[in-house]
Amino acid sequence: MRILGGIEAGGTKFVCAVGTGPDGVRSEIRFPTTTPEETIGRAIAFFEDQARQVDLAAIGIASFGPVDPNPASPTFGYVTTTPKPGWANADLAGAIGRALGLPVGFDTDVNGAALGEYRWGAARGLDTFLYFTIGTGIGGGGMVGGKLMHGLLHPEMGHMRLPHDWQADPFKGACPFHGDCFEGLAAGPAMNARWGQPAETLPADHPAWKLEAHYIALAMSNFIVTISPQRIILGGGVMSGPHMFPALRSEVLELLNGYVQSPAILKHIDEYIVAPGLGNRSGVLGAFALAEAVL
C-alpha cells in the first residue's frame, strides 16, 4: 500500500499527516500558520523526516484560499488573493513538491474535505454532493457529476446573498466584502459580533441557535435548487451547536415546500443533510485523498 502525505492547510493552523487512510495514520503534527516561509518550512521538515522512515508516494494539500486549483495554470497550487499577511500569491504546492521531489495534489480546503468524505465518509457512492464548513468562516465545495467543483476559479459558497429580515435581525453582517452574505450573517465571528459573546458560550436555549439554523436552512435550500445534490454534509464548529441539524432540516423542508419531489428529501432528510462521516478529520484525510488522486 502506498504511503501518502496530507496537509490540511488552514488559515489558523496546519495539520500534516502521513498514512494510508482513516485507519492508517502513522504520524501527524499540527502547528500554527505563521509566515509562509516558516509554516511551509515546518511542513517540509516533517515530511522529510517521515520520508526517511517510509516510502512517501505523493502529497495532498487541502488549502485555505482563495487558491488556484487549475493544474494548467502557471500559478497552480498558489494561495492567491488572501488578505492573510504574507500569504497573497504564495506558492504553497510548488514549494512543497520541489522540496520533497514528490507529486502534489492540491485543492481548496472544502473540496479536499469533500473528496475525503467521498473516499471514506458520508459521500461514498455519490457523484453530486456538497460539503460545507461553518465555523470561523463558511466555505462550500463538493462534486458535480463525479468531479470536484472548479469552473472559472472555485466556488465561494459562503458569499451567497440570503433573505435578511432586518426587523427580526438588525445585525448588519460581518463580511468585509458583502456585509450580510451567508458568511457575514452566520459564521462564528458574526455570531460573536451579533450577540456579544462567542458562539460556544451561548446557552442551548439562546435565540442565537434558532436564527443560525434559519440562515443555514435558507442557504441549503438555495444550494439544493441550484445544484440538486444527492446529499449535503455540514461540518465546522458552529454545527456542533445545540439541535442544529434537526432545526435546519425541518426548516429546509418548509422552505422547499414539497417542490423538489424526491424521497431522499421528502422522506429521508435525516440522511440527506448530515454531519461528516469522518467527523473533524475530513480535511486531513481529504488531503490523503488528494494525494492519492495524483498517483
Next chain:
Amino acid sequence: MRILGGIEAGGTKFVCAVGTGPDGVRSEIRFPTTTPEETIGRAIAFFEDQARQVDLAAIGIASFGPVDPNPASPTFGYVTTTPKPGWANADLAGAIGRALGLPVGFDTDVNGAALGEYRWGAARGLDTFLYFTIGTGIGGGGMVGGKLMHGLLHPEMGHMRLPHDWQADPFKGACPFHGDCFEGLAAGPAMNARWGQPAETLPADHPAWKLEAHYIALAMSNFIVTISPQRIILGGGVMSGPHMFPALRSEVLELLNGYVQSPAILKHIDEYIVAPGLGNRSGVLGAFALAEAVL
C-alpha cells in the same frame, strides 16, 4: 452527415425540427401543447413524415418539467410532477422513441439549450457555464466540469430565495410554492402582477426594468459564487427588455465587490454575462445536440 430530429417541448408550444445544426434545418413545425396524446401524436406524425424523406438517426427532446433525465431510472424521459393538466407522469421520450424506433436523448429545456450553446453558440470551448431562460418562468441549467447538471433530479434554479426589500418592493411574489423566490419576483407573470400590465407593454423608462435587473443580478451573483461558471448565458423574453444586460452586469460587479478575482469578471463582464449565441434557437438546436449525444 447524420440527420437529427429535435423537439423543444415547452409547456405552451412544441417546436419540432429535422436537420443537422444551425445552418442545416430542413424542416420545422410548431404547434400548441395540448393533451399529451394529441401533442405527442403530432410530433410523431411530423417525424414519421420526415423519415420517409431522410434517414433520421436519433431524436433529442429538451422538455419542460420537472422531468426524469436519469437514463438508469424506470421513469427516464417522463415529465414528472408538473401541475400542467394531463402531463404529470407522462412518458414523453418513451412514447416518441417507441413510435419512431429511434434512440432518444432527453433532458430539461434549459440543459438542452445549454448543450446547444455549447455545441454551436456562446458556450463553445467551455466546461462550466450556466444557461437561464427568464420569461414565463425562470429556469437554469448548464454544464459543470464538462457534463450537463443533474444530481439528485435536476436543478430548479428559478426557485432560489433572494434578498427582498419589502419597503422598496412590497409585491409578495407570484410563485405558488415559494412566494418571493427568484421566479416569484422576476418572471414575466410576476412583472405583470406587480405592475398591472404585461412586461412587454412597460415603457423603457419604467422603474420595472431597474428592479428586474436588480433581482436578476442578485441571482446571478449567487450562482457565480456557488458554481464559479466560466460564462452565464441569459435568454428568454424578459431579457429583451430595455438595457437589461448593461444594468445587470454593472450590478453584478457591485454585488461581488471584487471578491471573485478573475479578469473574466473584473475586466470582461460584457463577455461573461451574455445573450445566447443562437438567439431564440437554443432550445430546438439544443434538442439536435441532445440527439447527437446518443449516437
